[in-house]
Amino acid sequence: MKFALTILSIFILNTFAEWLLPWWILGIVCAAVCYGAKLSGAKSFLSGFVGIALSWLAMILWKDIPNHHTLAQRLAEVFSLKGNYPLFIVLNVLLGSLLGGLSGLAGRLWRS
């Protein structure tokens, strides 16, 4: 329950914070929430990972679907993925999730 709540908080807080502040605020959001939640190390990492994945994926899909994947396909070519845009989206989300996970873990580690 606490685990799910942590993920949800990260998802909601990050979505607001990133809309208003520079992108790296996601690190601070994950660290702060995990510092407060006091979950295990693995769960802290996971909540950062999943929370950011949800937040990023939601934003991407919100822009990508009405756009008929126009941008996604072109960028998937720019980044040598031969236009495979689902893969581009997965990699893009993974980038944010890893940062979120690591930040969550880092935040938790400062809580004795």
Next chain:
Amino acid sequence: MTLNSIPLKKYLISLVCIALFILLNTSFGKLPPLGKFMDPFSGCWQNASAEKPSRMDFDFAALKAPVTVVFDSQMVPHIFAKNRKDVFFMQGYMHAYHRLWQMDMTTRLASGRLSEVAGEATLDVDRKMRRLGMVYAAEKSTRAMEQDPQTADCLQSYTQGVNEFIAQLSYRKYPLEYKLMNFMPEPWTPLKTGLMLKFMADKLSGHTEDFELTLAQHLFSEDFNLLYPERLKEEYPIITDPYVKRVDQGPIMDSAATSFNFSGRNDGHPGHSETGIGSNNWVLSGKKTQSGKPILCNDPHLPLNLPAIWYQNQLVTPDMNVYGVSLPGAPAIVIGFTDSTAWGFTNGYRDVKDFYALKYTDSNKTQILVGTKTETLSAKVETINIKGKAPYLDTVWYSSLGPVMYDDRFPREGAEGTDFAVKWMAHRGTNELKALLGLNSAKNYSDYVKAIAHFECPHQNIAFASASGDIALWSQGRFIQKEPPQGRFILHSENVKDLWGSDIDQAENPHQLNPDIGFVYSANQINTGPNYRYYYTGIFTEERAKRIDHLLRDTSLFTVDHMKAMQQDDYGQNAADLLPFMLSQIDSRSLTAQEKSIYTALSKWNYHYQATSPTPSYYEKWFEVLEQNLYDDEFKGYGHLLNYPRERQTIDLLKDPSPFRFIDNISTPQVESRSDLIRHSFLNMCTHFKSEPTPWYRYKNTTANHLTKIPAFSFSNIMINGGHGCINAASSANGPSWRMIVHFTQPIEAWGIYAGGQNGDPGSVHYSDQLADWANGNYYRIIFAHQPEDIILPK
């Protein structure tokens, strides 16, 4: 075991985190800062726009009255304002809204500031633009625009509008390319608009053959006129009115032309005269149309870049209503129509740019002879900022003969050791914006004539039609009185006869109003018959003119559908004029099966350049090989320092049975005949297609290239009929950049389409949404609204 059993761990993980964030917020080489770029909340995903037709009301503090903008389904903004200032403010806002990065890059290119954002790779391009005097020219024209109250108001409002948009931009809303290249927009200035207009002047009047022809004259003096005649045997002058024949034919070139050293050698193939940037326009009077009303057609051929060079918009005020295409970066409509007039451009190609070999009078190269007078040069130090490197300083010397473009530090390939100044009509402080504003509110022929008097450079053939039934064409620009062959070759600063004389009175520019024949047209051909009073030279092409002339002479009455078909016409006039002769030189009995199949395809060909047919590829390759076999042996060692003779001259030389020494291949012991040359080239061509026949569209590879040439943002192998010599002039990089047809029925009916889309952002669905229809020859009916409610929005 608790988490903190290893105390270092928290420091380590935190450090890794911080390092990662810093790394992903930094740009390396050509890569954008990846974290910042991929962030869905502000990065690239915010460019995945999906605009829908809509109505927007604007009430900025800078506006005098509220403005309504309605976007139709192509995202064309129809701007309804209460006054001219507001309408140009909103036009500036809309240009920036859809095309800001393109405006930025184009003016950077024109002003030699690309390296600031693109790094050292573009340094030579920047130096060239500075040395050509682009900024110097733009400054003069900007001053002229700012001194005229009408253009000053327009320019100021436009600039404010662009800046209104830029001011509210955050990283999130930057066009995608800013995020990719990791730089930010800067405020717009009137000078940038000046640069935009000079950029077009350079595109259209910047190409000369002075160096190539001077070298050719030096190498082939006795054959020079055979290879590069001033006039072709078969011509279709734009203006056919009888002119008074000039009395004084003037001196023929003196020996001074070859008095500098051609030091260069080059092993490549010779180049081709610039003919890709052409255009067609024609106007039918009411007596040639089924409706009895005039029809005007225009398709300017320009580089098929993305974002497209044109932007469609409609500007409406109580005293002006104009629809057409504009150049993002400059106010007003360039090609378009009002409720009572329409106009269209083709490039005039009259030579208005000359190079002077400089005669210095001192060893420090600070003084030159201009005629008999000594003149001191003035220095301008150009500072070129380079991304990731120290600035590059370049000194450019200025004279009354223009900036010294080529000198020791920037030598002209093939003519190293001589310094050259460039004198160019575009260096003058002309005010073409005034011409455009005049056209945008022209009610009749006399308004049009008054307006275009301000169109001085580049030279344009401006076709005109009015609702009242007038049709006209002016070959318009500012020209110098020259004596033959002044301006065709390199000029010499100390030669009094080489200096530019006085201007020609613009009333004497070639023009025609309501000719009996019922139509006017231009397609970059020679401007006048041989009796025109003034000498001029230029890079003219006749094949499209011949085809248009033929089609318009048809006695049936034309409709808009005929005009659409004519703009799509893919008939290759050059092939039609040459291929039968080439085939007659081949003995088909001696051919292999593959050669025979190509021979048969060519024999049956109707000269139409159909995208999916391999036959045009055969002909084009055959001609290309033939040209190389014909000239490359004699031109050997000079490569692209020379140009091939014009295609139609080569056609004449091949068909003309008189002896022509270039026919022989001088690297073989025997003497080749015309049929040897043609047969040989045919076999070479067949070898090229040995593996498989290449459909024409793949052979020519029509490409709409993004300005950065990033393939993901570009479209290659576009399946489109036509080619460089056809009316539908879709060649590899150039083509009909905007097709427009205006029919003066009541109300006006008009069609238009261009190769691209309204939104310049590669992430937008409107980035290239017109491209497929454009390639297929479809048109969009233009909505010429009088009030916002005329544009019906989907619910």
